[in-house]
Amino acid sequence: MMPNIDQRAMKNMMAKMGIKSSEINADRVLIECPTKTITIENPQVTLIEAQGTKSFQIVGDIKEIDRSVEVDISQDDVNMVMERSGSSEEDARKTLEETNGDIAAAILKLGKN
DSSP: OOTTOOHHHHHHHHHHTTEEEEEEOOSEEEEEOSSEEEEEEEEEEEEEEETTEEEEEEEEEEEEEEOOOOOOOOHHHHHHHHHHHTOOHHHHHHHHHHTTTOHHHHHHHHHTO
16 A cells, blocks of 8 residues: 555545455455466455456465376376377377376377377
């Protein structure tokens, strides 16, 4: 915040500029990313509306959880994908890794190439 300006004056200035803010009562905020989940405990969430756009300001205790999972891909799985899709061993293994070991998804993905 700007020094020497009280909350009421700041809120009035923001209202004149068409900016509205309101507090949201939240217990927890989750942000799910491809490789991790960010959890914000005891959050203070502020909704800010300006020019038709809504933004959130979040302050709290942050915890990150890694979501990457190692997948055990057997040679039998690779052989099956190679046989069904007509692909090389390298392509079959790479596609199985991309699909987290899902054989059917790997075959379908390689079949589209």
